[in-house]
Amino acid sequence: MESISARNWPVGKTSSDPSSGDAGAHLSPMVDVSQWLEAMPQYSAVLSFENDQINVLNANERFAAAFSRQQELTGANPTTSSEWIERVRQFVQSNRICDSFELRRDGKLGPEYFMCTLGRLPADANHPELYLLTATDRTNERTIEKNLRRELLSDGLTALPNRTGFGEEIDDRIANTVWPDNAQFGIIAIDLSRFSRVNESLGPMAGDELLITVAKRLKSSLRQGDVLARIGGNDFAIFARLNNGLSDALHIVQRIKEALSSPIRLSDLQIRVDCAIGCALSTNLSDDPDDIVRKAQAAVKIAKRSGKVEIYRNGVLKEAQRRFSIESRLRDALAQGGLSLAYQPLIHLQTGEITGFEALARWDDEELGHVSPVEFIAVAEESGLITPLGRWAAYEAAQTLSRWDAKFGQPMPVGVNVNLSPIQMARDDVASMFEEALRYSGIAGHRLTAEVTESAIIADPDKARKLLFALKDLHMPIAMDDFGTGFSNLASLHSLPIDILKIDRSFVSSMLEDRDKAVIVRTILSLAESLNLKVTAEGIETQELAHALQQMGCWQGQGYHFAKAMTEQDAFDYWRARWNFETV
Template sequence: MESMSVRNLPVGQASDTPLAGEDGVHPDITARMTDWLSALPQVAAIFAFENNVINLVEGNSRFDMAFHAHSETGARNSRIINEWRERVTAFIHSGRDSDSFEIRRDGKLGPEYFLCTIGRLPAVEGRPEHYLFTAIDRTSERAIEKNLRRELLSDGLTALPNRTGFGEEIDDRLANALWPDNAQFGIIAIDLSRFSRVNESLGPMAGDELLITVAKRLKSSLRQGDVLARIGGNDFAIFARLNNGLSDALHIVQRIREALSSPIRLSDLQIRVDCAIGCALSINLDDDPDDVVRKAQAAVKIAKRSGKVEIYRNGVLKEAQRRFSIESRLRDALAQGGLTLAYQPLIHLQTGEITGFEALARWDDEELGRVSPVEFIAVAEESGLITPLGRWAAYEAAQALSRWDAKFGQALPVGVNVNLSPIQMARDDVASMFEEALRYSGVAGNRLTAELTESAIIADPDKARKLLFALKDLQMPIAMDDFGTGFSNLASLHSLPIDILKIDRSFVSSMLEDRDKVVIVRTILSLAESLNLKVTAEGIETQELAHALQKMGCWQGQGYYFAKAMSEGEAFDYWRARWNFETV
């Protein structure tokens, strides 16, 4: 058979007229409209619009079940019908080809939701405009969304709103409730004290049970319209409408205290719940609720320290923001070596010799400037940064002694005192820290003195005792700082391996003008002598004070009269200048 290329096949001109088919191939669309609508899997209908009236032309069975045969009764459903007609009429007048919207109506089993679409059908001469309407039942999807949203906005343990849900509840009440002209709202923040101890001693199940019980009791103290939320692990908050300002808030606080006054039974134990309460009041209803919540949380932090109900006052939030900035910058400073130690001389009051230095942390920050130790140490204790801060100070002090020895050519006859925070003592392995500091620097233990306060011993006497004896095993001297301001008893003082008592500056600095303080200082010196302890007096700022303490037999002193705290290099030069001898 002879082959032929397809390129050579003859091609004729195409006709613009469609090919004719057999009769019945193209159905009459108008006559079979019901069949077309019935083929659609969703609710469908065709409407006509004439003389500003919407008329149903045809609907499938799904439409009849969902809309046409549905009994639309009640004022709410009448409003929904009117709303639907307004949406359709607005679309018809808009000139757009299609539109979509959602409608909600009350069904027999609750709210029903339909996603509706409407589109224009081709115009036909001699008849009114027709529109294809479809609707998809989204009730089950909306129910799932609602449940997921409820879980997102709720606390899974107590079923109360969480922090996000609390904000939405507040916004809803501010927007939709009727508020008198003089009304304001308040936030009451509640922090459960010692909650972590319940978790540690009884386990997390007991902690959860405690939270559930507290939530129920707090809910019982609410008034109508108040909102209770769990906004943190052991933190609750209440949104309250205050028609009478602060008096309403204090009345709610009283109800809270009464609700939590009786003990809660957990397992075989009865636990009394203590809490810190802070309040913040809005100035008017336009105040940002999130800002008021932050103010209440700032107030509750103060309440945790004061033990009383605290009302937010101007400046507290700025203080909290500064503490947060200090914490953030301090974390960076510890990681990047941004802190330094300053050294204040300790002078032998009988001979004038320098017996040692007290190491004091100093911080100059690029953004914050010079930050007071009183300020950043308090933040470090609150945030947990006191552990790395204390470790850095111990290692740096020991290394400074090692550098001084290397510069002098032999071991200097001086030591360095390092302060210990009660919180560091509770959380860190302090004995191991000092052992490492001494080992890495090659310095003898008797040249590094640990200074601790009375409160550190009182907080956990057994743990403090073990620590002090561990430090004595390292040959380290131990000084009790700020002596006279705490509550230690003589029996515990006698039983602990303490070498030095440091008289607090509040007794020393104004001693010459106050006979009572002279009596206190003499008593401490007499007590120390009977216990074979040495005494250091802080806050010596005049020569008269130095001479008076010298006559009383005080062993050692420090203060601005001798020198302020100085850098490592300046401290070495200061010691070398006074090395031979100098009288007080």
């Protein structure tokens, strides 16, 4: 067969006369209306409106099966019947050409949904106006949508509402529940302690089993109308209606504690579940539920530190928001070199010479301004940023000594003390960190002193012992900071490679006015002498204190009486001036 190009396809000339289909046109009498309706894929029917009644003149079999004429028009299902008939009546009496609406009705297997459309058919003197009703079954689509929505709003593990679903449940309860006068609602946030240890030790399957069991127990402690949700990995929350304010919330907390009091069996182990609980109460029903949830989460963070149930108080959320801002900005500052080290001199109390400096982190942020070390170090420990912060401080302190040596022309007879956080000691390879810092800077290990706290040693004595001996292999001196505030026993102190005890400022600063503290200082000095340890006194702010400690035989001191912490250049100039003076 010879093919013909589309470009050369013969085209016939069209007529300018209108084709059939003008206003007076009707369906060909060769095709009956019922045949047209049967050919339509939708549920279809032709309706008339006479004497304020809706009549079904013709319909296909699909329509007859889904919308039984007898059932609908006789009112066997009056709710559904009246709904679609009323919509048709409104359409007839309007001037609209077409309309659509969704119809929901109860079927044998549950709710059924139909998308209905209405349109006007042509009319003339011999034919009254008729109406075409079509309906498309959307039950499957709505069921899929419902299932997807349920998945989006619920936790797949516990089947509880998730964070988003929790918010919708709260909105629904507030809007559709009859509340007595002066009623309020509360949010109780629950954080499972040490949950990560279960995952690490027993595996994620055991962790999932623990969460499911906890969810069941928490659910058993609820009252009617309360809502339980899993809003995070190991975080749960309860929405509670409070007719009696805080007393109702505390009653629920007590029920929660009782529900979690007995151990949970996982494999062959009995796991005791500890949790931190924080509560936030609304002032009235118009309060934003999301805001109350955030306040409860802020309270539970405090509960994790205090070990007690915490009730949100004004200002806590602002504190939490500031901690979040500090964490975010601190992360950027560590990446971009936004922090600096200040150096406070350590003074030999018998000779007055500078024996070294303590390195102290300082931070001035463009948005936050000056941030106190007490504030940003606490946030760093909470967020895990203490590890990069500690590494930066160790490297920077070692490099500072290297730069000072270059200015002086030879190694200076001073060292720098670097503080170690207990969290950094637990999480980081501290020995390798110091080894790298010394190697990169080219300074000897005896010039970098590691300051550790009693709490770091008590938390994990075996790990702390290995670390301290590893530091001694680098020839680094080790100082125990804040000595006297912890619970170290003499046996462990004697067995550890400690070189220096630093008496906490809380004992030193008021020892002249408080006889008991003076006795404590003398006892520490006597203990150190018997163990062949050196002692540094912190917080020396007056000449009288310095003289008294000198008379007691204290080796070294630091405090505002001698100098505040200063920049790297100022610290070098301060040492150089004192060194020149002392060697003349």
